[in-house]
Amino acid sequence: MNISGQDFIYGCSAIGAGLALIAGIGPGVGQGIAAGQGAAAVGRNPGAKSDITSTMLLGQAVAETTGLYGLVVAIILMFVKPFG
Amino acid sequence: MRMMGLPMIESEPDFMIHGVLKYHAFGQELWISDTTVGAWIVTAALLVFACFVRKKLKNVSESDTPGLFQSGLEIAMEALENMTQGIMGANSRRFINYIGTIFLFILLCNVSGLFGLRAPTADFGVTFLLGLFTFFIVNYQGIKNRGFGHITSLFKPIPILFPINLIGEIANPISISLRLFANLLSGVIIIGLWYGMMPWFAKIAIPAALHVYCDLFSGAIQTYVFCMLTMVYINDKME
Numbered sequence: 388m389n390i391s392g393q394d395f396i397y398g399c400s401a402i403g404a405g406l407a408l409i410a411g412i413g414p415g416v417g418q419g420i421a422a423g424q425g426a427a428a429v430g431r432n433p434g435a436k437s438d439i440t441s442t443m444l445l446g447q448a449v450a451e452t453t454g455l456y457g458l459v460v461a462i463i464l465m466f467v468k469p470f471g
Numbered sequence: 472m473r474m475m476g477l478p479m480i481e482s483e484p485d486f487m488i489h490g491v492l493k494y495h496a497f498g499q500e501l502w503i504s505d506t507t508v509g510a511w512i513v514t515a516a517l518l519v520f521a522c523f524v525r526k527k528l529k530n531v532s533e534s535d536t537p538g539l540f541q542s543g544l545e546i547a548m549e550a551l552e553n554m555t556q557g558i559m560g561a562n563s564r565r566f567i568n569y570i571g572t573i574f575l576f577i578l579l580c581n582v583s584g585l586f587g588l589r590a591p592t593a594d595f596g597v598t599f600l601l602g603l604f605t606f607f608i609v610n611y612q613g614i615k616n617r618g619f620g621h622i623t624s625l626f627k628p629i630p631i632l633f634p635i636n637l638i639g640e641i642a643n644p645i646s647i648s649l650r651l652f653a654n655l656l657s658g659v660i661i662i663g664l665w666y667g668m669m670p671w672f673a674k675i676a677i678p679a680a681l682h683v684y685c686d687l688f689s690g691a692i693q694t695y696v697f698c699m700l701t702m703v704y705i706n707d708k709m710e
Contacts, residue, residue: 444692444695445695445696445699448650448692448693448695448696449650449696449700451650451654452646452649452650455649455650455653455654455657456649456653458653458656458657459649459652459653459656462656462660466487
């Protein structure tokens with residue numbers, strides 16, 4: 388089987404895109420911790436449920452950013468083909 | 472890789488931006504794309520809504536009993552005021568117009584996936600422009616309120632941190648625009664993959680749940696986060 392240099396670069400880009408999505412681990416752990424702490428806070432102080440929920444969602448949305456950077460890198464590798 | 476503007480091939484997922492009309496200007500080949508058309512539609516909808524509200528509320532006097540429409544608008548306005556007041560305090564009156572405008576625009580862009588448009592905010596050109604607005608407002612307020620101190624604050628607490636502070640300032644618009652863009656793009660890709668690759672029986676009720684999560688929930692949260700961070704960045708430069 389002959390693999391041209393171009394195909395090799397595309398294959399390596401696909402592998403790189405898969406590796407870039409390892410970045411999803413961090414936000415998963417972070418959002419889980421935030422949700423767990425939020426649940427504990429609601430358990431201690433059920434009256435402040437709305438405040439706790441909005442703060443938790445805001446923090447989670449910001450924590451999600453690093454994972455989304457991984458997604459952007461993967462999308463660029465797959466579709467923009469900067470090395471092809 | 473398909474080129475822009477070619478007709479959609481069946482059974483292949485489709486989530487790219489398509490060109491609608493090609494034109495030449497300034498020696499460049501430019502496209503009017505899905506994004507542009509979507510942003511026009513969103514703007515037109517907002518304008519029509521604004522004219523409607525103005526026509527409806529222009530002749531309201533204080534003695535009238537507010538109807539359902541007016542009460543709903545007042546509740547929404549109060550929520551917006553509370554949101555800006557909570558972060559910016561006394562300065563909120565000056566920025567409530569801008570925050571309200573970008574809030575409505577981003578929210579309507581995000582939920583426009585429900586109406587069959589490709590969300591305009593799933594294009595980095597749109598979100599980066601919104602991030603640049605934030606960047607310019609933040610730096611204008613910094614120079615206006617602190618004068619030369621806006622520059623020297625980059626050398627604090629010790630001068631050797633200048634490159635890191637500079638990168639931190641420049642990264643702000645990029646990070647908030649990438650956050651909005653990537654969230655919407657992931658929603659567009661997931662929904663596009665589902666519609667493009669699933670067999671017909673999987674397209675009956677399940678996409679509704681996907682639309683609720685990706686368009687409504689994620690879109691509303693990201694709108695809130697964008698406005699919140701814009702206010703926080705502006706408020707940092709106000710004292």
